[in-house]
């Protein structure tokens with residue numbers, strides 16, 4: 010999603026769907042977007058149709074809980090069943106509508122935090138590599154090499170993850186609690 014190493018991302022794209030594409034029918038598993046992330050994207054692209062409203066399905070909520078194992082209660086608060094959240098819109102083949110001929114049309118700083126982090130994540134203070142179709146992940150012989158391939162450092166991953174947590178409505182640190190849901194449209 011960052012396309013910082015054209016060779017690895019281009020090679021990955023040549024092998025099949027990339028991290029910017031979902032298998033048709035898998036839209037509900039797409040990560041959510043916060044208001045701040047959508048506002049930033051709107052500063053760089055004109056028009057409409059970049060985002061889609063998606064129900065907080067059981068599969069989606071389970072995915073968010075897997076991403077935040079220490080904050081499951083908060084995840085279920087933010088994404089209550091019966092509510093909705095925004096995600097990136099995709100075309101009929103499952104490709105993100107912001108995916109152009111040579112990669113994402115957005116500059117790196119305007120991309121959603123999840124895209125900027127992928128395939129890295131944090132579990133508390135521990136770096137985690139997400140299970141995902143990613144050539145860089147398969148090629149790298151360890152986290153250090155993977156970080157180099159995707160143009161990130163451990164500190165950048167930590168910082169981006171903290172920002173994502175805040176934007177999505179979690180506390181900056183795993184296991185803490187906040188009460189004001191800002192992401193999801195909860196059922197009335």
Ligand code: SF4
Pocket residue numbers: 010011028029030097105106107108109112113114115120121124
């Ligand atoms: S916003 Fe850009 S980086 Fe993220 S999924 Fe869409 S095309 Fe890929």
